């Protein structure tokens with residue numbers, strides 16, 4: 001094996017790779033004879049291996065030069081592993097409790113090693129499908145989002161620090177272009193990649209493509225996504241990017257990270273919770289109508305936003321050292337409060353708009369979510385997807401009429417099911 005050259009690994013060749021790397025070997029207590037390696041990647045893009053020995057463990061994630069769930073026909077830069085590592089390190093520094101530690105990075109091989117999130121950690125989306133409540137989820141996710149977003153914004157950073165970091169993450173352009181295409185464009189036009197629960201949603205997908213008011217609003221969001229370097233965002237913060245137990249919440253998979261609008265992260269998380277809500281009827285059975293669970297999801301949506309807003313404002317009050325709102329001008333009570341209120345109001349409307357766009361792309365775009373896909377009965381699936389799509393279209397177009405998250409939750413409750 002030549003060092004410094006890219007080669008895709010498999011469960012066998014990874015053993016040789018680890019043996020040739022003293023740091024990785026030492027993480028396994030140098031017990032390489034009793035190594036187990038298992039590929040577990042169930043995400044859309046990459047290959048993920050769990051590596052364990054009797055004395056240690058880690059996860060290796062490798063990016064191949066294409067999108068895994070589509071195949072080699074959709075090439076994708078392997079540099080994404082570099083940006084994922086960079087974002088994990090930066091977000092981990094700011095929020096140690098909710099981001100796995102990175103142990104190793106290999107640029108030419110487009111791979112990195114990180115902490116293995118052991119069972120009972122599971123992907124949040126799977127827990128939501130199974131109907132499991134996570135009492136600390138809102139607390140943890142609001143903390144993660146408040147810390148990572150506030151501390152990488154101009155509310156906390158100097159213009160010089162901020163511009164330098166923005167410039168570095170501009171290198172993640174291919175992943176940004178991918179999101180521009182699949183979230184903000186393809187769903188609104190005919191695209192060979194689009195799919196939906198056909199024939200039941202044929203007319204609904206067509207209605208999205210014919211909705212000019214919707215297209216005007218999504219253009220506003222696309223422009224904000226491409227042009228606003230507000231903070232270092234995760235960039236793909238759906239419920240498949242969070243691993244949970246009843247007392248631990250870990251955010252993985254920030255390969256789409258770049259300096260973008262904060263609302264794209266908060267919206268991704270809340271929008272995916274709303275999808276989980278609408279999917280519940282498809283997972284109900286005689287023993288459990290999922291009624292109580294739906295209420296828990298709605299409470300979690302409300303708590304996440306309200307706690308985020310509180311924590312973000314507290315950080316602002318305690319550490320307003322950035323160049324955006326200079327203390328010398330804005331520290332007086334008659335300015336500080338309105339400045340914060342305006343900022344949070346805009347962020348709330350961005351959150352709703354981006355959250356709605358993320359819902360729409362998961363119903364009529366290329367990549368769908370297991371919340372709906374695991375509903376085997378396609379008529380039942382379409383029956384869950386249609387109200388979710390209708391709600392998302394309304395939310396995207398009318399986001400600015402909502403003042404509070406409980407108004408949004410009330411609107412969800414009013415959707416006939």
Ligand code: ADP
Nearest residue numbers: 040041042043044045046048059115116117253
């Ligand atoms: P992709 O970039 O392809 O979306 P993910 O980062 O989402 O890949 O990881 C795919 C799967 O690998 C996850 O759904 C999870 O099951 C597993 N996984 C990823 N990172 C870890 C980790 N640190 N610990 C345990 N399992 C992990």
Ligand code: SR1
Nearest residue numbers: 044067070182236366367
């Ligand atoms: C082909 S689109 C694959 C999607 O999976 C990732 O999680 C991103 O959301 C991306 O858009």
Ligand code: MG
Nearest residue numbers: 043044240253
């Ligand atoms: Mg993923």
